[in-house]
Amino acid sequence: MNEFQIELDIECPVEAVFAALVNFERIPDWNSSVVEVKIANDAPLGVGSKVVYLGKFLGRTFKSEAEVTEFVPSTRYSSTTVSGPFQLEVTNALEPLGAATRLTSDFRGESRGFFKLAEPVMVRLTKNLFQSSMDNLKALLQADEL
Numbered sequence: 001m002n003e004f005q006i007e008l009d010i011e012c013p014v015e016a017v018f019a020a021l022v023n024f025e026r027i028p029d030w031n032s033s034v035v036e037v038k039i040a041n042d043a044p045l046g047v048g049s050k051v052v053y054l055g056k057f058l059g060r061t062f063k064s065e066a067e068v069t070e071f072v073p074s075t076r077y078s079s080t081t082v083s084g085p086f087q088l089e090v091t092n093a094l095e096p097l098g099a100a101t102r103l104t105s106d107f108r109g110e111s112r113g114f115f116k117l118a119e120p121v122m123v124r125l126t127k128n129l130f131q132s133s134m135d136n137l138k139a140l141l142q143a144d145e146l
Contacts, residue, residue, distance in 0.1 A: 002123045003108045006134050010101045012141045014074045014094045017101045020137060020146045021077055021092055024051060029146070030136040033057050033129055046071045051079065058125070064088075086110070086126075105134060 010017055020026065022045060024037035033055045040050035049068040055061070064084025070076050070091065078091040088109035095102040107130060140146045 002110065003106070004123075004127045004130075005104065005106050006127075006131055007102065007104045008134055008138050009097060010103055010138045010141055011099070012101055013099060014096050014101045016141060016146075017094055017103055018074045018077065020141055023146070026146055030140055031133040032136075033133070035061075040065065050082070053084075057085075057129070060085075062086075081109075103134070103138075105130070 020030075024039060027037050028034045034053055035056060036054040038052045038054075039045065040052050043049065045068065047068055047070065049071075051066050051068065053062075053064045053066065055064070062085050064081050064086060066079040066081045066088075068077070068079050069089075070078035074094060076091065076093050078089070080089040081087055086109055088107065090108075091106045093104045093106075095104070107127075109126075137146070
């Protein structure tokens with residue numbers, strides 16, 4: 001399994017950072033590979049909730065369903081895919097730094113199907129994509145645009 005971590009200090013309170021992470025309608029604003037996100041059930045967001053991501057990566061469209069595995073408001077949010085071209089576990093941990101927030105995101109995953117063929121390249125591209133997405137999230141939050 002491939003793993004990497006991205007850590008950012010964001011000049012916003014933890015409540016605002018957490019709210020942005022779970023505002024699925026706005027994820028395409030900061031993650032360029034995501035076209036649309038839908039919550040698969042009508043229940044309030046929490047452990048066990050299913051989230052469907054529609055996106056595009058390396059010119060291919062994908063649909064991936066993830067299940068929320070941890071949900072502690074303003075502290076932790078984790079999910080793992082249950083279908084799609086990637087097996088991906090993501091854990092986001094938030095730590096207050098005065099009025100700012102340290103966001104530490106751990107990514108663990110494997111490619112499937114077409115994407116498995118070029119996995120070493122995929123890992124590098126995926127890490128770059130997630131780093132760019134997290135940088136976008138930080139910039140939008142600090143500009144008060146999320």
